[in-house]
Amino acid sequence: MKKHLKQAGSVILVSALAITVAACSKESGSGVTSSAAPQPAKESQPPKLSQLTYWVPTQTQVSSQMKTFAEIGTYKELEKATGVKVAFQHPPVEVAQAQEQFNLMIATNDLPDVIEASWGATSGAVVRYPGGPEKAISDKKIIKLNELIDKYAPNLKKLLDTHPDWKKQISTDEGSIYAFPFLRGDDKVRVFxxxxxxxxxxxxxxxxxxxxxxxxxxxxxxxxxxxxxxxxxxxxxxxxxxxxxxxxxxxxxxxxxxxxxxxxxxxxxxxxxxxxxxxxxxxxxxxxxxxxxxxxxxxxxxxxxxxxxxxxxxxxxxxxxxxxxxxxxxxxxxxxxxxxxxxxAPYPVLKAGDKPIWGQKDFAYNGIGAAISVANKNPIETVKWLDYGYGDKGDLLFNYGVEGTSFKMENGKATFLPEILNPPAGTSIQQSLAKYNRGTWSGPFVLSDNFQLQYLALAQQKKALEIWSQPTAERKLPIVTPTQDESSKFASIVTDIQTYQDEMLLKFIMGIEPLDNFDKYVKKMESMGIQDAIKIQQGALDRYNKR
Structure with a gap:
């Protein structure tokens, strides 16, 4: 839902899939056109690793029919390809409960090898690290990945080298890369x-x-x-x-x-x-x-x-x-x-004829990524394992699942089998796909435009993409990060403020708190430090624009 989507290319696939990959790799303002889109590097050698523990929030389309991500076709096949058995740890589906479990895990230092969360986000219904990813590194919860990616992740490295705008989005102001990111390569996969x-x-x-x-x-x-x-x-x-x-x-x-x-x-x-x-x-x-x-x-x-x-x-x-x-x-x-x-329905406006300026549209990176914890005893091998998702075989696995079971190759293009896109009554396409891949939400891979075009199979889904793409989204803040010195203060302010504003949202709407007290509410927010948080975000935005 988000839950979220993405695409990576495929060296071994023939021209039709290459064109699809190129289309998804076009990034506004990047100077990279579809015809110049990158192809992943040759596959890195399978990691010498036997098992991993992996913490990641589950999704309703998975939990309604499976107990763990290990049952998804992607991970069954990935285990065969790499020899790595993954023990997934899933918190409750409800975000507040998942965040509580995440906070407890961090506080007790009972860390798995890999932690997938929304490290870069500062708001929204996602599990995130208070203070942001740079603080998670300085707190010695996760490791900085720059050097490891340069040496041991050729697939992701090539994508980032070709798309400096993507690298800008997944880095902190200090230049740290902290997770293997979920990337949406093209506008078509960013509105959902x-x-x-x-x-x-x-x-x-x-x-x-x-x-x-x-x-x-x-x-x-x-x-x-x-x-x-x-x-x-x-x-x-x-x-x-x-x-x-x-x-x-x-x-x-x-x-x-x-x-x-x-x-x-x-x-x-x-x-x-x-x-x-x-x-x-x-x-x-x-x-x-x-x-x-x-x-x-x-x-x-x-x-x-x-x-x-x-x-x-x-x-x-x-x-x-x-x-x-x-x-x-x-x-x-x-x-x-x-x-x-x-x-x-169109995003509503106040005055008829006005163009909506707010609407959902992700950047190429939305903050979600798989980080390697400091408790991981095999970081190099884990980097190689995570990099698999950005190569040609990983592209197929994460976007489409298992060849012959969920998709087949037609004219060089991965094409879902008819029964996958036309499940029996009582089963949604989302649930059908979730048995085989991670394309319907997110993960450490690049969402394919070719996947999206097949996933949105219904006429009303294609119409929805067109209608929801209309807002300008000009006021959306990119994923910015506080400095290490600011992170603790910012995290404390924002955590307390969000708790208070959520409480007051309900009270104002339900009439428990009269709207005559709105000015009093704003003063309370001021006393809690909202202006300091705004100042920190302003500095972070200015730094982001200079990256």
Missing amino acids: FGPAIRQDWLDKLGLKMPTTIDEWYTVLKAFKEKDPNGNGKMDEIPLYLDKNLFATDAPFLGAWGINYSFYQDKGTVKYGPIQPEYKDFLATMNKWYKEGLLDKDFAAPNDKLLDNKMTTNILGASAVFNGGGIGKYVGLMKDKDPNFKLEA
Whole structure:
């Protein structure tokens, strides 16, 4: 969901796949065109390593049908190729619980060999290291990888040498590379999340697709009052948005020009939840909540609960992933309700005709990567093992799974078998693919554009990519990092502030805290050091722009 995606080339694949790889390697402003896209280096020798412990959050498409990543076709085949058996350690699916387990693991120093997390992110529904990756290195939790990658990771090294913009994104200000990154090589694989609505309900009630906040209010009121599911009951839930969905690239908050964390406005760093516009957003959500337009369960994020509401024909709209939302629900409902039609909606704006400036669009790197811990007794061999994912064989394994089982080669291009993209009723494409590869979320590899074009097999998924690609995303802050001296202070400030703002978000929307106290809330945030955090982020952005 994110969970997230990517691509790597293939030396041994013939021209069609080479063209695909090239397309995914084009990076805006990089000066590298699709025709000059890199091919991975020759495979490094299999590492002399027998086993690894690997901590990584699981995904619902995996946990719903498997106990561990070791059951995925990618890792079964990877074990055959390298001789390395991986003992995966998975925290609970819910992000807050996963973060707690991560924090405990770090605090007790009970470290596995490899830790996959969102090292670079400072906000959002991800597991991250407080203070950022440079602090994780200075705290002696993970190791710096620059020299090891130069010597023992020829596949990743070649990609980074060819794409200095990618290397810029995966490095700290000090130049440290701290993880084997998940990379999205092309714009086509960087947009995968946004608002979605029941088009069949709109059609039944004679309503047009909403584009503004006011139009959304009209539609949600109709969903609440006019029985679009046709069961004679007022049991419809017009909109589900939990705390994590509010925070993921601002699907509704962005209408006010802000987000739920740090952002930039023409190079100046700002913090969304203390802006005057945030009060207007809270007032709107409070009104929707009072009128029963916003799901009463929004305060307690629960993916299974969301799935249940969507598949029992009572939910009208939400913010979803393209594969793990639209693709999943269409697959689950295709035999259960042939009238079910979930379509992407534009990111809403305040004024009709305005172009949305907030929307989900990842950079090539989103902060997720596999780091090697200081407890690892075989770092060189582990680097070789991780580098496998960036070579030609690793590209196929991580994007497509096992040849002959989940895909075949057609005209030089990896092509999923029909039964993989057309699973039986009750199984989504996302779940079907997750048995064989990691393409539907993230990992230490480059997501293939060729994978994405096949994954988004449905017409409404292709339409969603087009609609959700419209926002400019100009205010999104790149992944910046505090200095070592700043990291502890920044981590302390942000951790406390995010806890407080999450609490107050719920209270303001539910009416527990009157909006008349908004100024008092902002003063509290000021007293907790938000301006110091903004100053640190401003310095980090300035340094990033000079990298």
